Amino acid sequence: MKALCWQGKNNVQVETVNDPGILNPRDAIVRITRSAICGSDLHLYDGYIPTMEPGDILGHEFMGEVVEIGSGVKNLKKGDRVVVPFTIACGTCFFCQQQLWSSCDNSNPNAWIAERMYGFSGSGLFGYSHMLGGYAGGQAQYARVPFADVGPIKIPEELNDEQVLFLSDIFPTGYMAAENCDIKPGDVIAVWGCGPVGQFAIRSAFLLGAERVIAIDRFPERLQMAGAGNAEMINYEEVDDVIEVLKYLTGGRGPDACIDAVGMEAHGHGMFSVYDSAKLALRLSFDRPTALREAIQACRKGGVLSIPGVYGGWLDKVPFGAIFGKGLMVRTGQTHVHKYLKPLLERVQRREIDPSFVITHRVSLQDGPEAYDMFKKKQNQCVKVVLDPWKEARAA
């Protein structure tokens, strides 16, 4: 089959690799019909996530048709159309039973690496470094899905691929970020980063009853997309001080909750940003937490700091005093995707949201490497790229 493989920093290639097979009784093989490039894939592309190996198959947002099942999978059959959550979870450990699916104890074969770094290991993920399982990803024509009796959700015929593909990651991720804000009537939510997760966080905040949402980014097309979702917009390059603007916009109270949908590669500005870049150049750090610092500083007293953005290692110059001084509640972590699949699919079925609004580019798998480059450089007003793994095969 064809697959997008990581070959090092800024180097993704289309390669012909073996088709995946069933390795464990609870596996299934899915013929992928649509796959997407995630903002977090750019952290891999930029070489910031440790424990990648040249040759790793990328991709963790995918869906398709079940073509093979292991002896332990009873709830799926060949031909079922499914969306696959990017977190891999066993369904039987303590954490899965608490709905903390992304903390599954049993799905990471390389848990020892994560234990060294974090004390404990989270669940395995598709196509996201060996520390997090080393599972081959879904930017390919087929994928092996472990614990297929627990993860994949069947999709009714009336919905097309693009309407449901993002149930695999970014829609639940944005939704969980908003849910973590404990939104009450009258709440104002500020969202740093209007990439795909930020977009879903904005729309989810409204779905959950937010009064106002303020979106912060620097790319006009992304801010416009946020505006189309009823958010107010701040282009941080056009204002002197985001925190002062937020105060002004909230009657001096500050946002009730702040969502950092940027993560480790914030572009940033000012003195700390230079300091972060210097540390990165010296390989002393992986993370540039500019957005996080701002969100902490801007949040109202007793507010919530919700962090769906990805961080990898040790953060520096994080104003923890402000977290303590204002009594902020911090909520973060990989998305417990399994928990949100059914309720969010129902919202899509009820037409409360059409997640395909975020798609700006549709390309074939063959054009994946250029798409990575375009997405990284945010050229052609790129917000979200969807890959069709079979486009060439159909044309031939």
Add this chain to the structure above:
Amino acid sequence: MSSSIEKPVAQKNYAVGEPNGRCRMRRARKAVSLISGVGLAIFGISRRSWTGAALASAGGYIVYRGIKDRTNGITNIIEVSYTINRSAEEIYRFLRHWENILRLVPNLVNVHDRGPGLALIFGGRFGEFEIRTQPIDQRENQFVAWESMADSAFQHRGSLELREAPGKRGTEVTLAFGYQLPGGGLGRGLTAVFGEHPEQQVRGGLRRLKQLMETGEIATTAGQPTGRRGIKGRILESLYREKMPPQGVERSARQPMIVGD
């Protein structure tokens, strides 16, 4: 449950042995281990890449093991504990079958009951070898303890204790393992880099037990497709070692699971 047991498996009782003096050998081994470790670390640092960083840390680890070298007699003790979301009875029943143990212990390929004691046959990277061991104590659904026979190549003692976890979280499984590794600090450093250090094996074995008991299978990526690895990829593959499943894992992928009797 646990309060009625007067710590019969006080792990250290079984795990610690008496040191004997072979000081010069130990110093020599320590020196070799330090020199090779420092060399690997310098080479690694000079590479200025992830591969280099990995090599450097591997080198550093060998140095560390060399400094920490206190072999002779059973002086290395590992204690690992996992909570398994199953009852002590289920776990104890599972562990009574050698076929199941083969799936947990990396490189353990066979067990012969030759009496007195058992012969455990190991395969793998460092060739085939035999370890002779015998049970010394057990209590149903609570603990088992064992030790190597006097003529065994690998001197060790171990105990495994099962205790009910609070709040219906299953069973706390604690494994204590004391050993003496042939080859001293260098041996330990090398086995650690290749993932065959006793501590890694004990931890991995217990993790596999948890996975099998809770999910019925052992999580693996061995045998999945990959793109071109190249030299760098192969080195990393070896360091992260996800493509080298212990034999038990490979077998579990192809054979039905055996649970208890």
